Amino acid sequence: MGRTTWMISAGHIPLRSTGREPENTSRDELCFLNAGYREAQVEVTLFYADREPVGPYRLEIPPRRIRRVRVNNLINPEAPPLDTDYGAVIESNVPIVVQFERTDTSDAKPAMPAIMGFAT
């Protein structure tokens, strides 16, 4: 249940945060659901406006589990820059669902409902 390739094109990690850390840190999150019985091995590639893509960032989603990953916390091979537009391609060996949620606390706003990625 789900798809193996997901894309987003409007990523942006806000620079400023207000409130307590880490729950109020401004962030983009990738929200995964692996409803199946096999571990999902996921590769995330980040795309930028004016330099080469960076990746793959490797993640595992256990079977029958969700996992939330802050884009801020992707560090290997390279931490993504703050306040920079990006896109992402997410590829999995098994079908998953990927939503994308932005929490922008730069003006003390709480989290927004997530949008679905595009399942290609």
Place this chain on the structure above:
Amino acid sequence: MGRTTWMISAGHIPLRSTGREPENTSRDELCFLNAGYREAQVEVTLFYADREPVGPYRLEIPPRRIRRVRVNNLINPEAPPLDTDYGAVIESNVPIVVQFERTDTSDAKPAMPAIMGFAT
């Protein structure tokens, strides 16, 4: 009209609420539309980051009707924990449409427009 399997991966019931109860209780809602002429028998399974999925929660949507269900109010087999990330798989015996709406009144913000679930 619709689909029989829907998924979301970015559920989260906010912990705090402000304003009058119950209309201002922070909540996630599943918004169903059964446009057909047969009752929809729906099973919701909730997925978590670090424990086994819980379900099925059984719901009926009468023919030619909508129904809104607060995730907070799913209690059998088990009330979902507040302030905890979750995903959901929604399966129906007949085609339906499922939107997902978050109302976060922890900072006195009113309801947000709902997003579509992912129809797999």
Place this chain on the structure above:
Amino acid sequence: MGRTTWMISAGHIPLRSTGREPENTSRDELCFLNAGYREAQVEVTLFYADREPVGPYRLEIPPRRIRRVRVNNLINPEAPPLDTDYGAVIESNVPIVVQFERTDTSDAKPAMPAIMGFAT
């Protein structure tokens, strides 16, 4: 370009408004794009939680045009009640695109970006 059947399940016209009328009236809007060269003849049916569906409300979208229609302004066969959950099925004789936008000014919040309907 587009689809002929669209659905939403999480409609709700807020009861209260603040600010100048009519541009700040709380409302749900159906946003149509007819990119083709034939007039679109559209039928909207509204679904409720506890009574029979109402419709069809008949609309035309000229060829090569957009049109925005406030759900509040659908009056024939019957004006939809305020502060009441509803769903909608939108059927067109030619392919169109339907987005759904909520403007909730009950707490002086401006318009939110629209969501796509579900194209079945």
Place this chain on the structure above:
Amino acid sequence: MGRTTWMISAGHIPLRSTGREPENTSRDELCFLNAGYREAQVEVTLFYADREPVGPYRLEIPPRRIRRVRVNNLINPEAPPLDTDYGAVIESNVPIVVQFERTDTSDAKPAMPAIMGFAT
């Protein structure tokens, strides 16, 4: 990865802005991801409620890159009017992903998460 035709029907560039220019200018943005190895040649056509469509606006998205384009900044063949509803058809020679993000600072609100366009 992606699609070659995308549509939106609920565009609207807010008239007023607050805060520093240009980062706080109210705007609609088209957010493109070209994950492939060929340059994307994109044509945007804008549709209105009461006059002929305008376009094509021609854009290039380099291979393996994102690009954000403010609808306000589309000027050839004609700058789109502010405070006017519009729709868009976006056609590309290679598959891309298009999200649509509105930043409405007329009431000092920061950016909202983007929605996916409709891939037809």
